Amino acid sequence: xxxxxxxxxxxxxxxxxxxxxxxxxxxxxxxxxxxxxxxxxxxxxxxxxxxxxxxxxxxxxxxxxxxxxxxxxxxxxxxxxxxxxxxxxxxxxxxxxxxxxxxxxxxxxxxxxxxxxxxxxxxxxxxxxxxxxxxxxxxxxxxxxxxxxxxxxxxxxxxxxxxxxxxxxxxxxxxxxxxxxxxxxxxxxxxxxxxxxxxxxxxxxxxxxxxxxxxxxxxxxxxxxxxxxxxxxxxxxxxxxxxxxxxxxxxxxxxxxxxxxxxxxxxxxxxxxxxxxxxxxxxxxxxxxxxxxxxxxxxxxxxxxxxxxxxxxxxxxxxxxxxxxxxxxxxxxxxxxxxxxxxxxxxxxxxxxxxxxxxxxxxxxxxxxxxxxxxxxxxxxxxx
Amino acid sequence: xxxxxxxxxxxxxxxxxxxxxxxxxxxxxxxxxxxxxxxxxxxxxxxxxxxxxxxxxxxxxxxxxxxxxxxxxxxxxxxxxxxxxxxxxxxxxxxxxxxxxxxxxxxxxxxxxxxxxxxxxxxxxx
Amino acid sequence: xxxxxxxxxxxxxxxxxxxxxxxxxxxxxxxxxxxxxxxxxxxxxxxxxxxxxxxxxxxxxxxxxxxxxxxxxxxxxxxxxxxxxxxxxxxxxxxxxxxxxxxxxxxxxxxxxxxxxxxxxxxxxxxxxxxxxxxxxxxxxxxxxxxxxxxxxxxxxxxxxxxxxxxxxxxxxxxxxxxxxxxxxxxxxxxxxxxxxxxxxxxxxxxxxxxxxxxxxxxxxxxxxxxxxxxxxxxxxxxxxxxxxxxxx
Numbered sequence: 105x106x107x108x109x110x111x112x113x114x115x116x117x118x119x120x121x122x123x124x125x126x127x128x129x130x131x132x133x134x135x136x137x138x139x140x141x142x143x144x145x146x147x148x149x150x151x152x153x154x155x156x157x158x159x160x161x162x163x164x165x166x167x168x169x170x171x172x173x174x175x176x177x178x179x180x181x182x183x184x185x186x187x188x189x190x191x192x193x194x195x196x197x198x199x200x201x202x203x204x205x206x207x208x209x210x211x212x213x214x215x216x217x218x219x220x221x222x223x224x225x226x227x228x229x230x231x232x233x234x235x236x237x238x239x240x241x242x243x244x245x246x247x248x249x250x251x252x253x254x255x256x257x258x259x260x261x262x263x264x265x266x267x268x269x270x271x272x273x274x275x276x277x278x279x280x281x282x283x284x285x286x287x288x289x290x291x292x293x294x295x296x297x298x299x300x301x302x303x304x305x306x307x308x309x310x311x312x313x314x315x316x317x318x319x320x321x322x323x324x325x326x327x328x329x330x331x332x333x334x335x336x337x338x339x340x341x342x343x344x345x346x347x348x349x350x351x352x353x354x355x356x357x358x359x360x361x362x363x364x365x366x367x368x369x370x371x372x373x374x375x376x377x378x379x380x381x382x383x384x385x386x387x388x389x390x391x392x393x394x395x396x397x398x399x400x401x402x403x404x405x406x407x408x409x410x411x412x413x414x415x416x417x418x419x420x421x422x423x424x425x426x427x428x429x430x431x432x433x434x435x436x437x438x439x440x441x442x443x444x445x446x447x448x449x450x451x452x453x454x455x456x457x458x459x460x461x462x463x464x465x466x467x468x469x470x471x472x473x474x475x476x477x478x479x480x481x482x483x484x485x486x487x488x
Numbered sequence: 489x490x491x492x493x494x495x496x497x498x499x500x501x502x503x504x505x506x507x508x509x510x511x512x513x514x515x516x517x518x519x520x521x522x523x524x525x526x527x528x529x530x531x532x533x534x535x536x537x538x539x540x541x542x543x544x545x546x547x548x549x550x551x552x553x554x555x556x557x558x559x560x561x562x563x564x565x566x567x568x569x570x571x572x573x574x575x576x577x578x579x580x581x582x583x584x585x586x587x588x589x590x591x592x593x594x595x596x597x598x599x600x601x602x603x604x605x606x607x608x609x610x611x612x613x614x
Numbered sequence: 615x616x617x618x619x620x621x622x623x624x625x626x627x628x629x630x631x632x633x634x635x636x637x638x639x640x641x642x643x644x645x646x647x648x649x650x651x652x653x654x655x656x657x658x659x660x661x662x663x664x665x666x667x668x669x670x671x672x673x674x675x676x677x678x679x680x681x682x683x684x685x686x687x688x689x690x691x692x693x694x695x696x697x698x699x700x701x702x703x704x705x706x707x708x709x710x711x712x713x714x715x716x717x718x719x720x721x722x723x724x725x726x727x728x729x730x731x732x733x734x735x736x737x738x739x740x741x742x743x744x745x746x747x748x749x750x751x752x753x754x755x756x757x758x759x760x761x762x763x764x765x766x767x768x769x770x771x772x773x774x775x776x777x778x779x780x781x782x783x784x785x786x787x788x789x790x791x792x793x794x795x796x797x798x799x800x801x802x803x804x805x806x807x808x809x810x811x812x813x814x815x816x817x818x819x820x821x822x823x824x825x826x827x828x829x830x831x832x833x834x835x836x837x838x839x840x841x842x843x844x845x846x847x848x849x850x851x852x853x854x855x856x857x858x859x860x861x862x863x
Contacts, residue, residue, distance in 0.1 A: 141795035142759070143776030148689030152764040152774055212759015212774065212796025219739040219758055230738040230762050291853045292732060292768035369705075445770040446702045446723075450689075556753045559745060559809050576791055605794040606754065608786050 105252065108482035109475040116478075123471040130464010133457040134209055142212055145458040150450035151441040153210070155458055159465070160206035162312075162433040164283045165305060167199035167240065169313020171276035172343055178269045184336035188321075189269075190255075193248045194476040195317060196276070200241040202469035207234075209461055229285045236279045243272050248476070256483045280305050293440045295373035298361075304354045308428045310347035314340045315424040322418055324477070330486040334412070341417060345405040348424055352398055355431075373439050376449070383449040384442055390430050397427035522596070525588040532565045534578070541593075545601070548575060575607050584610050650746035653830040654727065654803055655858040656817070657837050657846060660719040662824035665697070672722060673697070675819025676801070681792040683775075683782035692773040694801040695724040695816055703861075706850055716863060722816075722825070725750060725771040725801040726849060726857030733763035733772065742798070748830075748858055749803045757797040764798060768850050769857075772800045803827075830858070 112120075137144050147154045173192035176182035185192075208214055225231045247268050254261040284302035291297060318340050321332045362370045375381060380388045401423035410416045438452050454462075481487050489495075504511075534540065534547070551573040554560050563573035572578050583589045586609040594601065663669070676682065676695050683692050697720035700712065704721075727750045734744050741756040742763050764772045778795040786792060790806070793799050804814035817825045828835030837860070840846075846860035 141775070141777045143687075143690050143795075147776070149691050149773055149776075150770070152761045210760070212761070212798075213757060213794075214759075216739075216756070216758045219741075219756055223739045223756070225738050225740055228736050228738040228762070230736065230760060234738070286762075287765075290732065290736070290766050291855075292766055368708075440765070445768055446698055447705055448702075552755060556751070556755065557743070559747075559751075559805065561806075561809055576789060580788075602794075606791045608788045608792065610788050 105256065105479050105483065106475065109478040112478070120471070120474065123467045123474070126467030127464050127471065130461050130467060133460035133464065136457055137209070137461065138214075142210075144455060146452050146454045148450055148452065150444040150448055151438055151452040153437050153441070154452055155454040155462055156206045156210035158433045158437040159462055160203050160210070161283060161305075161436060162429055163199045163203045163206065163469075164237070164280050165309030165428075165432065166313045166316060167196045167203060168276045168280040168306070168309045169317070170196035170244070171273050172310055172314050172340070173317070174269060174276075175273050176339075178266070179273070182339070184333060184339055188317075188332055188336055188340075190248060190251050190480055191320070191477065192317060193244045193251075193272075194480065195313075195320065195473060196244045197241065197248060197476060198469045198473035200237055200244070200279075201472055202465050203237055204241070205465045205468060206462075207237075209465070229282060229289065232282050233279075233286060236275065236282050240272070240275055240279050243268060243275060247272065252480055252483055255480075277306065280309055287440065292445060294367075294369045295440045298358065300354055300358060304351065304358070305432075307347050307351040307354055308432060311344050311351055312425050312428040314344040314347070315421040315428075318344070318421045319418065319425070320473075320477075322414060324481070328481055328487050330481050330484070337417070338411065341405060341411045341420075344421070344424060345402070345411075348398060348401060348405075348428075351428070352402070372443050376442050377435055377439050381443065381449045384451055386451065386453065387435055387439065390434050394427045394430035394435070397423040397430070401427065522592045524590070524592040525585070526583065528582060530582070532567070532569065532571070534563070534571065535566050548579075548603070551575070575603065580607070580610065651831055653748040653858070654808060655748070655828065655830040655837050655860065656724075656727075656803070656814075657826040657840050657860045657862060658722050659824045659826070659862045660700070660721050661715055661862070662822040663697075663719055663722065664822050665718075665720045669821065670697075671819045671821055672816035672825060675815040676804075678785070679787060679804075679815045680790055680802075681779075681783055681787055682799075683779035683792075684784065685777065685779070685782045690776040692775060692779060692799065694773075694799070695722060697721065698723045703849060704847060706852065707847065721861065723769070723771070724816075724859065725803075726769055726855065726859045727801075727803055728858065729856035730854060732766040732768065732855060736762045736766045738762065745805075747808075749805050749808065751805055752799060752802060754791075754793050754797045754799065759796040759798065761798065768853055768855065772798050774798050 145154060145156075170192040173185050173188050177185035177189045208217065211217055220231055220234050247265055250265045251261050254265075281302045284305045287293065287296035288298060288301035318337055321330075321337060321340075324330045325332070359374060362374050372381065376384055377387055377391045401420045404410050404416055404420040404423070411420075441450070442452075443449050478487070540547070551563065552575075554563075555573050561573055563571045563578075565571045586604065593599070673693075673695050677684070677693075680694065682694050685691055700717050700719065700721050701708070703723055727748055729744075729748065731742075731744055731750045734740075734742050734750060737743070738760065739756050739758055741753045741758070742750060743753070744750050759774065761774050764774055775793055775795045775797055779793055780786070783792060804812075804816075807814060813827045814825075817827045826836045826840060828837035830837060832838065840862070841860060844862050846862050848857045848860055851857070
């Protein structure tokens with residue numbers, strides 16, 4: 105079936121070639137990192153997790169958001185999502201693949217990564233993270249393959265697919281919860297040690313994921329004959345709106361507890377994000393940009409008439425995605441390390457090789473998404 | 489099978505290429521790997537030469553886990569006398585010339601142990 | 615599946631399974647097995663530390679004996695023991711009027727070898743683990759370099775090898791291994807010496823005897839004697855890590 109993704113018009117082939125080039129560049133940069141060590145990134149003794157872990161954290165959210173489409177359809181019979189469920193799963197596959205790649209490139213000794221499975225450590229959230237992420241990837245791959253096979257044969261999917269689909273619903277919630285647990289159990293890092301971290305992650309995931317899915321559907325509507333329908337897109341937009349509002353509310357709640365409680369080691373991290381600390385102001389403009397983008401998205405989406413206009417909707421979705429990408433993909437991880445346990449404000453700026461590797465992984469994810477989507481649309485006869 | 493002869497020819501070519509190292513070794517006339525050189529006459533050995541040849545890698549792994557993970561540093565030599573389970577102290581104490589001892593076999597067999605990325609090649613004489 | 619017709623065999627298999635589950639639950643729950651009755655600890659006396667003439671005896675002894683590199687880029691620094699200001703080490707004891715003798719003396723900072731170490735709790739491969747005698751050990755062969763332990767340590771005690779350390783070793787002590795890039799390292803309480811009944815090199819390398827080392831479970835050990843006589847702080851005790859490094863005030 106995959107061979108359907110290899111043929112196409114010039115524009116499509118150019119897109120594939122561009123992504124492949126991006127992946128190749130990333131691979132070359134990674135070869136340099138393997139040779140010279142993780143020191144070629146911007147990470148340091150004080151800020152020991154950076155861009156890679158942050159992208160992984162953000163993308164786990166996107167992967168989990170497939171549940172937003174699967175749950176209404178599989179459990180509540182929301183018919184508008186019938187034709188979207190498969191695409192949601194494919195987005196999840198692409199996102200989880202990127203997550204695993206980002207974890208891999210962050211390892212100091214990647215050749216030893218199987219030690220996590222050879223010496224299982226149930227007390228370590230990272231062990232569980234590897235288990236649930238790999239399981240989620242496998243689950244979605246099996247479901248997508250079986251569903252697509254069935255569509256190709258114009259038959260209903262085999263009976264064993266439904267229990268797997270139902271399983272993927274709590275599993276999706278679990279992957280982002282376990283990821284939040286990586287951080288929220290560390291007494292050493294007061295910025296992360298909040299019970300609200302997992303709910304925050306899920307809320308922002310359920311805003312950014314559907315926003316991305318809407319954008320993908322709008323693109324597909326223009327480039328192919330696949331039209332998800334105004335009702336489906338409208339529902340996704342509604343979900344994203346409420347999720348974004350919840351996510352913003354959670355941030356405000358965090359700010360109250362930290363600022364009103366006024367415990368210095370809690371306040372300092374929020375100060376670093378929004379006002380800067382002596383020696384560290386890099387994230388301040390980004391943090392405020394995220395706030396403004398979220399406000400813009402909410403303003404655009406809270407009026408139902410605006411939601412229905414494609415241009416406005418696209419702008420709102422880009423704003424949501426960008427805002428949450430900044431919040432999780434830039435601001436969440438580094439801020440946990442600044443200030444350090446000994447009070448130091450370290451500067452973290454990703455280096456060029458680090459950015460190239462990250463872009464290469466995004467290229468790989470987009471490549472996976474493109475190939476899977478094109479295969480699915482081709483099977484359905486809905487290519488242009 | 490219309491293409492029988494072509495398939496057979498292809499298979500033969502493949503086998504020839506795949507087994508090239510075997511033909512090359514036979515043609516070059518060199519028989520077994522060069523013998524590793526022990527710099528000093530052996531006074532104590534951990535185990536016999538044949539046993540060590542076959543299993544020194546497993547022994548080192550076992551010593552590593554025993555010492556690092558359980559703190560038990562005692563081992564025995566071939567005569568039952570006590571010995572320190574230490575790559576750096578015990579093994580490299582006698583076999584301190586990596587090129588003449590370790591590399592002799594490893595290079596010929598294209599084995600690349602990672603031990604030396606951390607354990608220094610020459611041990612202190614203690 | 616072999617159907618067992620004899621109820622005794624079935625019962626035996628069930629009990630064996632439950633027993634195995636019980637044993638593994640013990641490991642999973644992380645109970646400290648009572649293998650070694652000793653509990654190693656260190657007492658630091660900052661008032662004895664000869665900071666005004668730049669004495670670094672402890673640090674030089676440790677880093678030389680363990681092949682710890684001197685990486686010039688501060689971002690990639692690797693250090694097992696080092697000195698910090700009192701106000702930074704004891705930020706949770708923040709007070710505006712601290713006795714000058716304490717406020718100005720450098721505080722030797724190292725791994726605290728906690729009783730309940732968060733680093734060992736989070737390590738996905740048990741590359742860092744707590745021994746029965748209290749030492750939090752490192753297995754650099756198993757470390758995958760994920761740096762979760764670095765994130766979990768509340769004391770900033772751990773260093774990651776961002777680059778290959780060997781070019782930055784002024785002298786490689788051939789009696790001890792070095793490390794490779796991509797693994798984490800930290801103070802080990804000189805476990806290789808402690809296992810042979812010798813004190814850590816920093817303790818021996820201090821000309822002012824500012825460092826004491828001993829068994830907390832032995833009421834006659836030097837650490838217990840000094841703790842009976844004087845009050846000592848530990849770093850961030852409210853976090854429940856139960857550190858084993860005490861600082862006399």
